[in-house]
Amino acid sequence: MRIPEQIRRLSVVVLIIVAGLLLTRYLVPASLVKQRVYRAASVKREIAREVRYAGGSICINCHEEVNEQKKKGYHKTLACETCHGPSAKHTEDPSAVKPFAPRERKFCPLCHEYNPSRPTGFPQITATAHNPLKPCITCHNPHDPVPPQVPRECSACHAEIARTKALSRHALLECTTCHTAPPKHKQIPRSVRPTKPESREFCAKCHDKGSPQKTAPKVDAATHGERYLCWECHYPHMPGEA
Amino acid sequence: MDQDKRDLLKGLILFIPAGGVIGALAKAVAAPAAAAGKEASARPETPGYDPTNHYYGMGIEVGKCIGCNRCVEACKQENDVPREPFFFRTWVERYVIKKDRSVVVETVGLKKEKRKEVVDQEDTLRSFFIPKLCNHCANPPCVQVCPVDATWSTEDGAVLVDKNRCIGCRYCIQACPYGARYLHPETRTADKCTFCYHRVVKGLLPACVEVCPTQARIFGDLKSQASRLVRFERMNKIHVLKPDLNTQPKVYYSGLDGEVR
Numbered sequence: 001m002r003i004p005e006q007i008r009r010l011s012v013v014v015l016i017i018v019a020g021l022l023l024t025r026y027l028v029p030a031s032l033v034k035q036r037v038y039r040a041a042s043v044k045r046e047i048a049r050e051v052r053y054a055g056g057s058i059c060i061n062c063h064e065e066v067n068e069q070k071k072k073g074y075h076k077t078l079a080c081e082t083c084h085g086p087s088a089k090h091t092e093d094p095s096a097v098k099p100f101a102p103r104e105r106k107f108c109p110l111c112h113e114y115n116p117s118r119p120t121g122f123p124q125i126t127a128t129a130h131n132p133l134k135p136c137i138t139c140h141n142p143h144d145p146v147p148p149q150v151p152r153e154c155s156a157c158h159a160e161i162a163r164t165k166a167l168s169r170h171a172l173l174e175c176t177t178c179h180t181a182p183p184k185h186k187q188i189p190r191s192v193r194p195t196k197p198e199s200r201e202f203c204a205k206c207h208d209k210g211s212p213q214k215t216a217p218k219v220d221a222a223t224h225g226e227r228y229l230c231w232e233c234h235y236p237h238m239p240g241e242a
Numbered sequence: 243m244d245q246d247k248r249d250l251l252k253g254l255i256l257f258i259p260a261g262g263v264i265g266a267l268a269k270a271v272a273a274p275a276a277a278a279g280k281e282a283s284a285r286p287e288t289p290g291y292d293p294t295n296h297y298y299g300m301g302i303e304v305g306k307c308i309g310c311n312r313c314v315e316a317c318k319q320e321n322d323v324p325r326e327p328f329f330f331r332t333w334v335e336r337y338v339i340k341k342d343r344s345v346v347v348e349t350v351g352l353k354k355e356k357r358k359e360v361v362d363q364e365d366t367l368r369s370f371f372i373p374k375l376c377n378h379c380a381n382p383p384c385v386q387v388c389p390v391d392a393t394w395s396t397e398d399g400a401v402l403v404d405k406n407r408c409i410g411c412r413y414c415i416q417a418c419p420y421g422a423r424y425l426h427p428e429t430r431t432a433d434k435c436t437f438c439y440h441r442v443v444k445g446l447l448p449a450c451v452e453v454c455p456t457q458a459r460i461f462g463d464l465k466s467q468a469s470r471l472v473r474f475e476r477m478n479k480i481h482v483l484k485p486d487l488n489t490q491p492k493v494y495y496s497g498l499d500g501e502v503r
Binding site for chain 1: 249288305306307308309310311312316319320321336337338363366369370371391394396402404405406407436439440441443444446447449452453454455456457
Protein backbone atom coordinates (compact mmCIF):
# COMPACT_ATOMS: atom_id res chain seq x y z
CA MET A 1 0.00 0.00 0.00
CA ARG A 2 1.28 3.38 -0.93
CA ILE A 3 1.53 5.67 2.12
CA PRO A 4 0.14 9.02 1.14
CA GLU A 5 2.48 11.97 1.21
CA GLN A 6 0.54 13.86 3.93
CA ILE A 7 0.61 10.85 6.29
CA ARG A 8 4.35 10.61 5.91
CA ARG A 9 4.75 14.28 6.71
CA LEU A 10 2.39 14.08 9.65
CA SER A 11 4.18 11.07 11.06
CA VAL A 12 7.46 12.98 11.00
CA VAL A 13 5.87 15.72 13.08
CA VAL A 14 4.38 13.21 15.52
CA LEU A 15 7.69 11.37 15.81
CA ILE A 16 9.45 14.63 16.66
CA ILE A 17 6.85 15.38 19.34
CA VAL A 18 7.14 11.89 20.86
CA ALA A 19 10.94 12.04 20.76
CA GLY A 20 10.80 15.47 22.40
CA LEU A 21 8.51 14.20 25.14
CA LEU A 22 10.74 11.21 25.82
CA LEU A 23 13.88 13.34 25.81
CA THR A 24 12.47 15.93 28.21
CA ARG A 25 11.27 13.10 30.41
CA TYR A 26 14.81 11.78 30.85
CA LEU A 27 16.89 14.90 30.37
CA VAL A 28 15.01 17.32 32.63
CA PRO A 29 16.29 16.55 36.14
CA ALA A 30 13.86 15.31 38.77
CA SER A 31 14.95 18.22 40.98
CA LEU A 32 13.06 20.52 38.64
CA VAL A 33 9.76 18.66 38.26
CA LYS A 34 9.37 16.23 41.15
CA GLN A 35 7.99 18.17 44.13
CA ARG A 36 9.37 15.74 46.69
CA VAL A 37 12.84 16.08 45.22
CA TYR A 38 13.02 19.84 44.96
CA ARG A 39 11.41 20.33 48.37
CA ALA A 40 13.95 18.04 50.00
CA ALA A 41 16.80 19.82 48.24
CA SER A 42 15.47 23.18 49.38
CA VAL A 43 15.11 22.05 53.00
CA LYS A 44 18.65 20.68 52.82
CA ARG A 45 19.97 24.03 51.60
CA GLU A 46 18.03 25.84 54.32
CA ILE A 47 19.44 23.60 57.04
CA ALA A 48 22.97 23.86 55.71
CA ARG A 49 23.06 27.60 56.33
CA GLU A 50 25.72 28.84 58.71
CA VAL A 51 24.81 29.26 62.39
CA ARG A 52 26.30 32.51 63.67
CA TYR A 53 24.73 32.84 67.12
CA ALA A 54 26.06 29.95 69.18
CA GLY A 55 23.25 29.97 71.75
CA GLY A 56 23.51 30.67 75.47
CA SER A 57 24.15 27.24 76.95
CA ILE A 58 27.51 26.70 75.29
CA CYS A 59 29.15 29.83 76.80
CA ILE A 60 28.79 28.44 80.33
CA ASN A 61 31.21 25.59 79.56
CA CYS A 62 34.16 27.97 79.71
CA HIS A 63 32.82 31.16 81.31
CA GLU A 64 31.31 29.63 84.39
CA GLU A 65 32.30 32.39 86.80
CA VAL A 66 30.73 35.10 84.62
CA ASN A 67 27.55 33.06 84.44
CA GLU A 68 27.49 32.63 88.25
CA GLN A 69 27.69 36.40 88.58
CA LYS A 70 25.20 37.17 85.81
CA LYS A 71 22.46 34.75 86.84
CA LYS A 72 22.03 36.48 90.22
CA GLY A 73 21.79 39.99 88.77
CA TYR A 74 19.31 42.06 86.87
CA HIS A 75 20.81 40.93 83.56
CA LYS A 76 20.00 37.27 84.23
CA THR A 77 17.53 37.16 81.32
CA LEU A 78 20.09 38.39 78.81
CA ALA A 79 21.90 35.95 76.57
CA CYS A 80 25.65 36.50 76.35
CA GLU A 81 25.27 37.25 72.65
CA THR A 82 22.76 40.03 73.28
CA CYS A 83 25.72 42.28 74.07
CA HIS A 84 28.70 40.29 72.76
CA GLY A 85 27.27 39.67 69.30
CA PRO A 86 27.28 36.50 67.20
CA SER A 87 29.97 34.24 68.63
CA ALA A 88 29.65 30.84 66.96
CA LYS A 89 33.13 31.33 65.43
CA HIS A 90 34.51 32.00 68.91
CA THR A 91 33.15 28.69 70.17
CA GLU A 92 34.92 26.87 67.33
CA ASP A 93 38.28 28.53 67.86
CA PRO A 94 38.26 30.42 71.16
CA SER A 95 41.76 31.85 70.93
CA ALA A 96 41.68 33.04 67.32
CA VAL A 97 38.29 34.74 67.30
CA LYS A 98 37.35 37.00 70.19
CA PRO A 99 33.75 38.13 70.55
CA PHE A 100 32.86 41.77 70.45
CA ALA A 101 32.72 43.54 73.81
CA PRO A 102 30.86 46.85 73.86
CA ARG A 103 32.68 49.31 76.09
CA GLU A 104 31.53 52.62 74.69
CA ARG A 105 28.87 54.77 76.23
CA LYS A 106 26.64 54.55 73.20
CA PHE A 107 25.82 50.84 73.60
CA CYS A 108 23.91 50.64 76.91
CA PRO A 109 21.42 53.41 76.00
CA LEU A 110 20.14 51.20 73.16
CA CYS A 111 18.09 49.59 75.91
CA HIS A 112 18.35 52.05 78.79
CA GLU A 113 17.82 55.46 77.17
CA TYR A 114 14.59 57.02 78.36
CA ASN A 115 11.80 56.37 75.88
CA PRO A 116 8.17 56.97 76.82
CA SER A 117 7.13 53.92 74.80
CA ARG A 118 9.17 51.61 77.02
CA PRO A 119 7.27 49.71 79.70
CA THR A 120 6.92 51.44 83.05
CA GLY A 121 9.49 50.22 85.56
CA PHE A 122 12.16 49.36 83.01
CA PRO A 123 15.34 51.15 84.22
CA GLN A 124 15.96 54.13 81.97
CA ILE A 125 18.24 57.15 82.03
CA THR A 126 18.65 60.33 80.07
CA ALA A 127 22.11 59.82 78.63
CA THR A 128 22.79 63.51 78.11
CA ALA A 129 22.17 64.23 81.80
CA HIS A 130 23.39 61.00 83.42
CA ASN A 131 27.12 61.48 84.19
CA PRO A 132 27.82 62.73 80.67
CA LEU A 133 30.77 61.34 78.68
CA LYS A 134 31.66 58.63 81.21
CA PRO A 135 31.59 55.07 79.86
CA CYS A 136 28.77 53.19 81.64
CA ILE A 137 31.16 50.42 82.74
CA THR A 138 33.18 52.76 84.96
CA CYS A 139 30.29 52.65 87.48
CA HIS A 140 28.15 49.66 86.43
CA ASN A 141 29.36 46.09 86.00
CA PRO A 142 27.46 44.87 82.92
CA HIS A 143 27.40 41.29 84.26
CA ASP A 144 25.78 42.43 87.52
CA PRO A 145 24.45 45.91 86.87
CA VAL A 146 23.33 47.26 90.24
CA PRO A 147 23.48 51.00 90.61
CA PRO A 148 26.88 51.79 92.15
CA GLN A 149 26.90 52.12 95.92
CA VAL A 150 26.32 55.84 95.95
CA PRO A 151 25.13 57.74 92.94
CA ARG A 152 27.08 60.80 93.99
CA GLU A 153 24.15 63.11 93.45
CA CYS A 154 20.41 62.62 93.39
CA SER A 155 20.58 64.28 89.98
CA ALA A 156 22.09 61.10 88.48
CA CYS A 157 18.55 59.72 88.35
CA HIS A 158 16.38 62.73 89.08
CA ALA A 159 17.99 64.95 86.47
CA GLU A 160 14.81 66.68 85.40
CA ILE A 161 13.90 67.70 88.94
CA ALA A 162 17.51 68.79 89.61
CA ARG A 163 17.50 71.03 86.53
CA THR A 164 14.17 72.55 87.47
CA LYS A 165 15.28 73.17 91.02
CA ALA A 166 18.54 74.75 89.85
CA LEU A 167 16.55 77.55 88.24
CA SER A 168 14.17 78.03 91.15
CA ARG A 169 14.28 79.95 94.43
CA HIS A 170 15.01 76.66 96.13
CA ALA A 171 18.21 76.26 94.11
CA LEU A 172 20.44 76.48 97.18
CA LEU A 173 18.51 73.90 99.20
CA GLU A 174 19.87 70.37 99.23
CA CYS A 175 17.51 67.57 98.27
CA THR A 176 18.06 66.25 101.79
CA THR A 177 16.59 69.42 103.30
CA CYS A 178 13.12 68.09 102.48
CA HIS A 179 13.70 64.40 101.61
CA THR A 180 15.45 61.67 103.58
CA ALA A 181 16.67 58.88 101.34
CA PRO A 182 17.44 55.55 103.06
CA PRO A 183 20.76 54.16 101.73
CA LYS A 184 18.85 51.21 100.24
CA HIS A 185 17.05 53.61 97.92
CA LYS A 186 20.19 53.75 95.82
CA GLN A 187 20.10 49.99 95.21
CA ILE A 188 16.39 49.25 94.95
CA PRO A 189 14.94 52.66 94.14
CA ARG A 190 11.39 51.49 93.57
CA SER A 191 10.99 49.39 96.67
CA VAL A 192 12.67 51.71 99.17
CA ARG A 193 11.51 55.26 98.62
CA PRO A 194 12.71 58.54 100.11
CA THR A 195 10.46 60.47 102.47
CA LYS A 196 8.43 63.47 101.40
CA PRO A 197 7.10 66.30 103.59
CA GLU A 198 3.64 65.38 104.78
CA SER A 199 2.17 68.45 106.45
CA ARG A 200 1.84 72.24 106.23
CA GLU A 201 4.01 72.50 109.32
CA PHE A 202 7.02 71.32 107.33
CA CYS A 203 6.95 74.34 104.99
CA ALA A 204 5.97 76.58 107.87
CA LYS A 205 9.31 75.87 109.56
CA CYS A 206 10.80 78.42 107.14
CA HIS A 207 7.81 80.25 105.70
CA ASP A 208 5.65 81.03 108.77
CA LYS A 209 5.84 84.64 109.86
CA GLY A 210 7.14 83.54 113.24
CA SER A 211 9.96 81.49 111.71
CA PRO A 212 13.56 82.35 112.68
CA GLN A 213 14.63 81.79 109.05
CA LYS A 214 15.52 85.21 107.63
CA THR A 215 15.50 85.12 103.80
CA ALA A 216 12.40 83.04 103.05
CA PRO A 217 9.17 84.86 102.15
CA LYS A 218 6.76 84.75 105.04
CA VAL A 219 3.04 84.02 105.31
CA ASP A 220 0.73 83.43 108.23
CA ALA A 221 0.57 79.66 108.19
CA ALA A 222 -2.54 79.68 110.32
CA THR A 223 -4.66 81.58 107.77
CA HIS A 224 -2.84 81.29 104.38
CA GLY A 225 -4.77 78.74 102.32
CA GLU A 226 -5.76 76.94 105.47
CA ARG A 227 -7.62 73.98 104.01
CA TYR A 228 -4.88 73.09 101.53
CA LEU A 229 -1.47 71.54 101.66
CA CYS A 230 1.25 73.94 100.49
CA TRP A 231 2.24 71.85 97.43
CA GLU A 232 -1.29 71.78 96.15
CA CYS A 233 -0.64 75.37 94.98
CA HIS A 234 3.18 75.77 95.10
CA TYR A 235 5.39 73.27 93.28
CA PRO A 236 8.26 72.83 95.78
CA HIS A 237 10.92 72.33 93.09
CA MET A 238 9.89 75.60 91.39
CA PRO A 239 8.06 77.50 94.13
CA GLY A 240 8.02 80.85 92.33
CA GLU A 241 5.41 79.52 89.95
CA ALA A 242 2.10 79.10 91.66
CA MET B 243 -9.36 11.60 -3.65
CA ASP B 244 -11.78 9.32 -1.81
CA GLN B 245 -9.06 6.72 -1.61
CA ASP B 246 -6.67 9.25 -0.05
CA LYS B 247 -9.20 10.27 2.58
CA ARG B 248 -9.82 6.64 3.57
CA ASP B 249 -6.08 6.03 3.89
CA LEU B 250 -5.71 9.08 6.04
CA LEU B 251 -8.47 7.94 8.40
CA LYS B 252 -7.00 4.42 8.57
CA GLY B 253 -3.61 5.85 9.29
CA LEU B 254 -5.00 8.02 12.10
CA ILE B 255 -6.91 5.09 13.62
CA LEU B 256 -3.64 3.17 13.72
CA PHE B 257 -1.66 6.16 14.89
CA ILE B 258 -3.59 7.33 17.93
CA PRO B 259 -3.46 3.99 19.82
CA ALA B 260 0.17 3.72 18.78
CA GLY B 261 0.81 7.03 20.58
CA GLY B 262 -0.97 5.63 23.64
CA VAL B 263 1.16 2.49 23.58
CA ILE B 264 4.36 4.51 23.30
CA GLY B 265 3.20 6.69 26.19
CA ALA B 266 2.41 3.65 28.32
CA LEU B 267 5.80 2.17 27.48
CA ALA B 268 7.51 5.40 28.41
CA LYS B 269 5.63 5.44 31.72
CA ALA B 270 6.65 1.86 32.47
CA VAL B 271 10.29 2.74 31.78
CA ALA B 272 10.09 5.93 33.80
CA ALA B 273 8.45 4.35 36.88
CA PRO B 274 11.64 2.85 38.36
CA ALA B 275 13.44 6.13 37.75
CA ALA B 276 10.74 7.98 39.69
CA ALA B 277 11.02 5.45 42.51
CA ALA B 278 14.74 6.10 42.60
CA GLY B 279 13.99 9.83 42.87
CA LYS B 280 11.75 9.11 45.87
CA GLU B 281 14.59 7.31 47.62
CA ALA B 282 16.85 10.29 47.05
CA SER B 283 14.28 12.63 48.58
CA ALA B 284 14.25 10.87 51.95
CA ARG B 285 14.22 13.59 54.63
CA PRO B 286 17.60 15.26 54.71
CA GLU B 287 17.20 16.86 58.17
CA THR B 288 19.78 16.58 60.89
CA PRO B 289 20.00 13.09 62.41
CA GLY B 290 17.36 12.37 65.02
CA TYR B 291 15.15 15.22 63.85
CA ASP B 292 11.67 14.27 62.67
CA PRO B 293 9.66 17.26 61.43
CA THR B 294 6.37 15.44 61.94
CA ASN B 295 6.94 15.55 65.71
CA HIS B 296 7.07 19.34 65.84
CA TYR B 297 4.88 22.30 65.05
CA TYR B 298 6.49 25.61 65.78
CA GLY B 299 5.08 28.96 66.74
CA MET B 300 6.17 32.14 68.48
CA GLY B 301 4.72 34.11 71.35
CA ILE B 302 5.25 37.83 71.87
CA GLU B 303 4.66 39.50 75.20
CA VAL B 304 4.02 43.05 74.09
CA GLY B 305 4.39 44.55 77.59
CA LYS B 306 7.97 43.36 77.79
CA CYS B 307 9.29 44.77 74.53
CA ILE B 308 11.61 47.72 75.11
CA GLY B 309 12.15 48.49 71.42
CA CYS B 310 15.92 48.00 71.64
CA ASN B 311 16.06 46.38 68.19
CA ARG B 312 18.53 43.69 69.30
CA CYS B 313 16.27 41.12 67.59
CA VAL B 314 16.41 43.00 64.28
CA GLU B 315 20.18 43.28 64.51
CA ALA B 316 20.57 39.59 65.36
CA CYS B 317 18.26 38.58 62.51
CA LYS B 318 20.26 40.63 60.02
CA GLN B 319 23.53 39.11 61.26
CA GLU B 320 22.27 35.52 61.31
CA ASN B 321 20.43 35.57 58.00
CA ASP B 322 22.45 37.97 55.83
CA VAL B 323 19.54 40.37 55.53
CA PRO B 324 20.73 43.52 53.69
CA ARG B 325 21.73 46.31 56.06
CA GLU B 326 19.53 48.93 54.41
CA PRO B 327 16.76 50.04 56.74
CA PHE B 328 13.97 48.85 54.49
CA PHE B 329 14.84 45.13 54.32
CA PHE B 330 13.58 43.22 57.33
CA ARG B 331 12.75 39.66 58.24
CA THR B 332 11.67 40.96 61.61
CA TRP B 333 11.18 44.53 62.71
CA VAL B 334 9.80 46.55 65.64
CA GLU B 335 7.04 49.09 65.28
CA ARG B 336 6.43 51.90 67.69
CA TYR B 337 2.82 52.86 68.24
CA VAL B 338 1.94 56.28 69.67
CA ILE B 339 -1.74 56.87 70.33
CA LYS B 340 -2.39 60.59 70.71
CA LYS B 341 -4.97 62.24 72.92
CA ASP B 342 -7.16 62.89 69.89
CA ARG B 343 -7.07 59.07 69.34
CA SER B 344 -5.01 59.39 66.18
CA VAL B 345 -2.36 56.68 65.80
CA VAL B 346 1.24 57.21 64.69
CA VAL B 347 3.17 54.09 63.68
CA GLU B 348 6.84 54.08 62.82
CA THR B 349 9.41 51.35 62.42
CA VAL B 350 12.15 51.65 64.99
CA GLY B 351 15.39 52.41 63.12
CA LEU B 352 18.68 50.62 63.68
CA LYS B 353 20.74 53.80 63.76
CA LYS B 354 20.24 55.53 67.06
CA GLU B 355 20.61 59.04 65.61
CA LYS B 356 17.67 58.43 63.35
CA ARG B 357 15.32 57.43 66.16
CA LYS B 358 12.96 59.99 67.52
CA GLU B 359 13.33 58.94 71.15
CA VAL B 360 10.90 61.28 72.79
CA VAL B 361 7.49 62.15 71.49
CA ASP B 362 5.44 65.01 72.86
CA GLN B 363 4.29 63.41 76.08
CA GLU B 364 1.65 66.04 76.74
CA ASP B 365 -0.11 64.86 73.63
CA THR B 366 0.32 61.10 74.14
CA LEU B 367 -2.38 58.83 75.47
CA ARG B 368 -0.37 55.63 75.38
CA SER B 369 2.60 54.24 73.53
CA PHE B 370 4.26 50.85 73.10
CA PHE B 371 6.42 48.69 70.83
CA ILE B 372 5.19 45.80 68.66
CA PRO B 373 7.73 43.32 67.27
CA LYS B 374 6.62 41.89 63.95
CA LEU B 375 7.76 39.07 61.73
CA CYS B 376 6.35 36.44 59.38
CA ASN B 377 3.33 34.90 61.10
CA HIS B 378 3.99 31.49 59.55
CA CYS B 379 0.28 31.20 58.89
CA ALA B 380 -1.30 27.77 58.91
CA ASN B 381 -3.37 29.02 55.97
CA PRO B 382 -0.81 31.16 54.16
CA PRO B 383 -1.99 33.46 51.36
CA CYS B 384 1.57 33.80 50.04
CA VAL B 385 1.76 30.05 49.36
CA GLN B 386 -1.58 30.05 47.55
CA VAL B 387 -0.50 32.66 45.02
CA CYS B 388 2.99 31.42 44.12
CA PRO B 389 2.87 30.49 40.43
CA VAL B 390 5.98 28.27 40.50
CA ASP B 391 5.50 26.37 43.77
CA ALA B 392 8.53 28.07 45.28
CA THR B 393 7.08 28.66 48.75
CA TRP B 394 5.42 26.14 51.01
CA SER B 395 4.62 25.18 54.60
CA THR B 396 6.88 22.57 56.12
CA GLU B 397 5.49 19.77 58.26
CA ASP B 398 6.88 21.48 61.34
CA GLY B 399 5.00 24.67 60.65
CA ALA B 400 7.48 27.02 58.99
CA VAL B 401 6.72 28.77 55.71
CA LEU B 402 9.87 28.65 53.60
CA VAL B 403 10.99 30.00 50.21
CA ASP B 404 12.89 27.89 47.70
CA LYS B 405 15.40 30.37 46.29
CA ASN B 406 16.23 28.14 43.34
CA ARG B 407 12.62 28.02 42.14
CA CYS B 408 11.54 31.57 42.95
CA ILE B 409 11.30 33.72 39.84
CA GLY B 410 10.99 36.99 41.74
CA CYS B 411 7.51 37.88 40.51
CA ARG B 412 6.63 39.49 43.89
CA TYR B 413 3.14 38.06 43.88
CA CYS B 414 3.66 36.66 47.39
CA ILE B 415 4.97 40.02 48.62
CA GLN B 416 1.70 41.56 47.51
CA ALA B 417 -0.36 38.73 48.96
CA CYS B 418 1.10 38.82 52.48
CA PRO B 419 -1.25 40.87 54.65
CA TYR B 420 1.51 41.41 57.25
CA GLY B 421 4.16 42.84 54.92
CA ALA B 422 6.55 40.15 56.07
CA ARG B 423 8.22 39.49 52.71
CA TYR B 424 10.68 41.52 50.68
CA LEU B 425 12.59 41.02 47.44
CA HIS B 426 16.23 40.33 48.21
CA PRO B 427 18.20 42.88 46.19
CA GLU B 428 21.04 40.47 45.34
CA THR B 429 19.29 37.18 44.62
CA ARG B 430 16.18 38.93 43.24
CA THR B 431 14.05 36.32 45.01
CA ALA B 432 11.45 36.67 47.73
CA ASP B 433 12.93 36.47 51.23
CA LYS B 434 11.31 36.19 54.63
CA CYS B 435 11.63 34.94 58.19
CA THR B 436 12.22 31.17 58.36
CA PHE B 437 11.88 30.89 62.18
CA CYS B 438 15.66 30.40 61.77
CA TYR B 439 14.89 26.92 60.43
CA HIS B 440 18.60 26.04 60.24
CA ARG B 441 18.92 26.72 63.99
CA VAL B 442 15.64 25.20 65.10
CA VAL B 443 16.32 21.77 63.59
CA LYS B 444 19.59 21.72 65.53
CA GLY B 445 17.78 22.45 68.79
CA LEU B 446 18.79 26.11 68.96
CA LEU B 447 16.42 29.04 69.36
CA PRO B 448 15.81 31.54 66.55
CA ALA B 449 18.38 34.33 66.73
CA CYS B 450 15.83 37.00 67.69
CA VAL B 451 14.53 34.90 70.59
CA GLU B 452 18.07 34.10 71.67
CA VAL B 453 19.14 37.73 72.06
CA CYS B 454 15.91 39.33 73.34
CA PRO B 455 17.02 40.93 76.62
CA THR B 456 13.57 40.98 78.24
CA GLN B 457 12.27 37.62 76.97
CA ALA B 458 9.52 39.38 75.09
CA ARG B 459 9.78 36.68 72.41
CA ILE B 460 8.93 33.10 73.25
CA PHE B 461 9.62 30.28 70.82
CA GLY B 462 8.31 26.79 71.17
CA ASP B 463 6.71 23.65 69.89
CA LEU B 464 2.91 23.59 69.87
CA LYS B 465 2.98 19.78 69.92
CA SER B 466 4.84 19.65 73.22
CA GLN B 467 2.77 20.44 76.32
CA ALA B 468 5.97 21.24 78.19
CA SER B 469 7.17 23.88 75.75
CA ARG B 470 7.49 27.50 76.79
CA LEU B 471 5.09 28.52 74.06
CA VAL B 472 2.27 26.26 75.24
CA ARG B 473 2.83 27.53 78.77
CA PHE B 474 2.70 31.10 77.41
CA GLU B 475 -0.58 30.31 75.65
CA ARG B 476 -1.98 28.82 78.84
CA MET B 477 -1.02 31.73 81.07
CA ASN B 478 -1.95 34.65 78.83
CA LYS B 479 -4.84 36.05 76.90
CA ILE B 480 -3.78 35.58 73.32
CA HIS B 481 -4.54 37.51 70.19
CA VAL B 482 -3.19 37.27 66.65
CA LEU B 483 -2.83 39.91 63.95
CA LYS B 484 -5.72 40.29 61.49
CA PRO B 485 -7.69 37.21 62.61
CA ASP B 486 -10.51 38.24 60.27
CA LEU B 487 -8.41 37.22 57.25
CA ASN B 488 -8.49 33.56 58.35
CA THR B 489 -4.76 33.19 57.76
CA GLN B 490 -4.44 31.36 61.11
CA PRO B 491 -1.17 32.97 62.19
CA LYS B 492 1.23 31.13 64.48
CA VAL B 493 2.71 34.25 66.04
CA TYR B 494 0.70 34.81 69.22
CA TYR B 495 0.59 38.18 70.95
CA SER B 496 -0.34 38.77 74.57
CA GLY B 497 -1.36 42.23 75.70
CA LEU B 498 -2.00 43.35 72.13
CA ASP B 499 -3.63 46.76 71.74
CA GLY B 500 -6.71 47.06 69.56
CA GLU B 501 -5.03 49.76 67.46
CA VAL B 502 -2.35 47.36 66.21
CA ARG B 503 -2.92 46.27 62.65
